[in-house]
Amino acid sequence: MRKFSDKIATLVFWGTALSLGALLAGVLAFVVNRGWAALSWEFISEPPRDGMTAGGIWTPLVGTLELIAVSMVATVPVGVGTGLYFSEYATDSFFTHVLRQSIRALAGVPSVVFGLFGLSLFVIFLGFGSSMLSASLTLACLSLPLMVTASEQAFRAVPQDYRDASYALGATKWQTIRKVVLPSAASTIITGVILSIGRVAGETAPIIFTGAAFYTPGVAQSLFDEVMALPYHVYVLATAGTNIEATRPLQYGAILVLVGLVLGISSVGVWMRTRLTRGQ
Amino acid sequence: MDKTQTESDRDLPQVRTQGLNLYYGPDRVLWSLNFDIPRGCVAAFIGPSGCGKSSYLRCLNRMNDFIPGARVEGHVLIDGADIYAPGVDVIALRRRVGMVFQKPNPFPMSIYENVAYGPRLFGVKNREALDETVRSSLEGAALWSEVKDKLNTLGTGLSGGQQQRLCIARAIATEPEVLLMDEPTSALDPLSTSRIEELIRDLKSRFTVAIVTHNMQQAARISDYTAFFLLGELVEYGPTSRIFTVPEDKRTEDYITGRFG
Amino acid sequence: MLHTRKRGTTSPHFGGWGDRVAARTALSVSTVCILIMGFILYFLVKESLPVLKATTLSELLFGMDWYPQETPPALGMFPLIMSSLAVTFLSSAIGLPVSLAIAVFTAEIAPRRLRNLVKPLLELLGFIPSIVFGFLGMVVVAPWLQDRFSLLTGLNMANASALLGMMMVPIVGSLADEALCAVPRELRDASYALGATRWETIRRVVLPSALPGILSASLLGVMRATGETMVMLMAAGGAAVIPRSLFDPVRPLTSTIAAEMGETPVGSEHYHALFFAGLILLLITLAINLLSAKIEAKGFKLKGGNL
Known part of the structure; x- marks a missing residue:
């Protein structure tokens, strides 16, 4: 009886895992299968045409890359700096406690609330308008907790011996950080950045009312232009296009590119991290 | 097990090891072990670290089954039955062969639940029977008087020595015939150690005890038989009093007199 | 005070202004968070408070009608909150088990090779953008549901909840796996040595020991589900009524904000009401x-008693 229930349990767990795997493989195969037909060099390299019923996804694709770049420029220094503070400077003080709780709370804020916040602070209060800058800064806030956690872990993983060795040679704290701690932690931090990009690239809700455009004739040229983004483009085509059923191939194509982009970036990050942790 | 069989088993050694080889993948860990542990004795296994004494201990309740690539040749007979015969019920075997580990490892549950864990597994549901088992096991482990008023507090909250005695109580609650102890005092302070040694001497009236220790004085103090292992081989085995006074093998003598290890 | 080191034994000299600048910079950068x-x-409170001029708090929270475009607007959020x-409840009921x-499969049952393959894949799945799930809900799940159960629309609570449940699996699964793996080997050994089967060991020792970690992983999943927007927007149907059946369309707070913020004039009552909806969401997730955090602290204490 006891062995019987052990067998049943084992069977149930294998069953769950296998069916989940099959389901996800099926979904992925479906997306690839449908999207593959739409994929071509022109699809990638041409902007949408004819009221977004034809052409490609060049504009939203570039827009997404621009959003990623600007948001990372904003988030990486702050994230790494805060991680450095936690690992090297923080004492058990009230400030540190508040900081930790803030980051924890920030990590739980729903993405649409980040959107509201971006709208009220960047778009309206600071007067950036609905623009690439506002959207990127909103995304930067969203990815900040990820960046902080990743860099803090990276710094903490640097063995104390390295620091002691540097101090023993007469280095100051800042010299030690710059010459020893930062270089040792760099690859882990880069992994953190890549994983943050993977998270940010597909976000839709925070940019809907902070800077994502329904349609722009060309690629955004300045920080204050509105910008098309791939995930929002999919949303628009699927829900508000001029001819939703007729543009299905475009939608599948765009979804496939988005999934490919996000999973491509993230798998590099996951792979790098696996290698780094194995090396330790 | 019926009565007549128990009668005839009296003459058998409790644990008989015949031509036992153990491999971890390509590595041979134990080399053709042959020896008997008599009923109601304390047998101590000594030897330098990595000599295979703990691996041998884990052969006796088949805990080596969990190590990927582990393979056993030969026979271990407990009460005359080969525990490596095909179709042996490992679960039932482990009920008969209890084990206490190097580091105290109480479950993060109450003291009561820790001790009741084994009996519950084997289907004891009656509250009074459980209460009785918990009490007698804790008494058997010389812990009852210290914890009888706080049976519902966490077992992990006890001191190291108390935790180890709780683990002993947990192991004897299933009324095993053999009790395996893998360096049970190595993580404890001297005072707790001497309490546990005292306890082991008491336990042998009810169980056959097989204990691994790196502490030769401990082996001399508590055991009836001593086995000296070296590089996976059994160098010498015999009554403790003889091993520690007139060892037959030069290597045993060198080890006991502290020339290596 | 800033220079106090927590670790290590050496106490290096700090003199140069470079050191002071670096410390100040790290401090001020952290303040940004x-x-x-x-x-x-501040902004959510500031932008949502004016709505109380137009209506009362109890009308907002318990009003049954959400017609924000009418004059005067009806701003009852009870259907949205419900x-x-x-959806959170239903998706958790699907996703958490x-x-x-x-998690049990990867941590306890799968052979090591398979585990090393499955864990990174599971984590990668967590990166798939929610819009992808929303899209699939719209074009695949909805028509299927509609045909299968002859419904008016396949865009409904069951659809969105199933998708959300799926989305929980990578996040909650990965974290729960970590919690299970953190249970010391020795406890499993002790259980096996007492004659327990694998399932008994999992159920009676491993799961209870990992409970704080599992709970906090589950709460994170619940929090994500509450805040998820795109799936709700695309697959939930969007009717502002209290759902009475699994197949009723629903309009959660998140999708209401995302759908309506674009078309409402800044400063209108509707605008402030949407911020109020955001504030409710924020407070739920903060709670x-x-x-x-409480559970984690308790779990820490539990472990603190251990050796």
């Missing part, structure tokens, strides 16, 4: 966050 969280709270709670089963 606090500022952002503070600003989020939709959010219903599956997540836990997957869940606090709860999970």
Whole structure:
């Protein structure tokens, strides 16, 4: 009886895992299968045409890359700096406690609330308008907790011996950080950045009312232009296009590119991290 | 097990090891072990670290089954039955062969639940029977008087020595015939150690005890038989009093007199 | 005070102004994180308070009608709040058991090779953008549901909840797996040595020991589900009524904000009401966050008693 229930349990767990795997493989195969037909060099390299019923996804694709770049420029220094503070400077003080709780709370804020916040602070209060800058800064806030956690872990993983060795040679704290701690932690931090990009690239809700455009004739040229983004483009085509059923191939194509982009970036990050942790 | 069989088993050694080889993948860990542990004795296994004494201990309740690539040749007979015969019920075997580990490892549950864990597994549901088992096991482990008023507090909250005695109580609650102890005092302070040694001497009236220790004085103090292992081989085995006074093998003598290890 | 080191034994000299600049910079940069969280709270409160001029708090929270475009607007959010709670509950009921089963599978049952393959894949799945799930809900799940159960629309609570449940699995599964793996080997050994089977060991020792970690992982999943927007927007149907059946369309707080913020004039009552909806969401997630911090602290204590 006891062995019987052990067998049943084992069977149930294998069953769950296998069916989940099959389901996800099926979904992925479906997306690839449908999207593959739409994929071509022109699809990638041409902007949408004819009221977004034809052409490609060049504009939203570039827009997404621009959003990623600007948001990372904003988030990486702050994230790494805060991680450095936690690992090297923080004492058990009230400030540190508040900081930790803030980051924890920030990590739980729903993405649409980040959107509201971006709208009220960047778009309206600071007067950036609905623009690439506002959207990127909103995304930067969203990815900040990820960046902080990743860099803090990276710094903490640097063995104390390295620091002691540097101090023993007469280095100051800042010299030690710059010459020893930062270089040792760099690859882990880069992994953190890549994983943050993977998270940010597909976000839709925070940019809907902070800077994502329904349609722009060309690629955004300045920080204050509105910008098309791939995930929002999919949303628009699927829900508000001029001819939703007729543009299905475009939608599948765009979804496939988005999934490919996000999973491509993230798998590099996951792979790098696996290698780094194995090396330790 | 019926009565007549128990009668005839009296003459058998409790644990008989015949031509036992153990491999971890390509590595041979134990080399053709042959020896008997008599009923109601304390047998101590000594030897330098990595000599295979703990691996041998884990052969006796088949805990080596969990190590990927582990393979056993030969026979271990407990009460005359080969525990490596095909179709042996490992679960039932482990009920008969209890084990206490190097580091105290109480479950993060109450003291009561820790001790009741084994009996519950084997289907004891009656509250009074459980209460009785918990009490007698804790008494058997010389812990009852210290914890009888706080049976519902966490077992992990006890001191190291108390935790180890709780683990002993947990192991004897299933009324095993053999009790395996893998360096049970190595993580404890001297005072707790001497309490546990005292306890082991008491336990042998009810169980056959097989204990691994790196502490030769401990082996001399508590055991009836001593086995000296070296590089996976059994160098010498015999009554403790003889091993520690007139060892037959030069290597045993060198080890006991502290020339290596 | 800033220079006090927590670790190590050496106490290096700090003299140069470079050191002081670096310390100050790290400190001020960290302050940005606090500022952002503070600003989020401040702006949500500031932008949502004016709605109380147009209506009362109890009307907002318990009003049954959500017609924000009418004059005067009806700003009752009860159906939205109930939709959010219903979808969160249903998706958790689907997603959490599956997540836990997957975690047990990877941590306790799968052979090591398979585990090393499955864990990174599971984590990668967590990166798939929610819009993808929303899209699939719209074009695949909805038509299927509609045909299968002859419904008016396949865009409904069951659809969105199933998708959300799926989305929980990678996050909750990965975290719960970590919690299970953190249970010391020795406890499993002790259980096996007492004659327990694998399932008994999992159920009676491993799962209870990992409970704080599993709970906090589950809460994170619940929090994500409450805040998820795109799936709700695309697959939930969007009717502002209290759901009475699994197949009723619903309109949770998140999708209401996302769908309506674009078309409402800044400063209108509707605009402020949407911020109020955001504030409710924020408070819910903060509460869940606090709860999970409590659980973690308790779990830490539990472990603290251990050797």
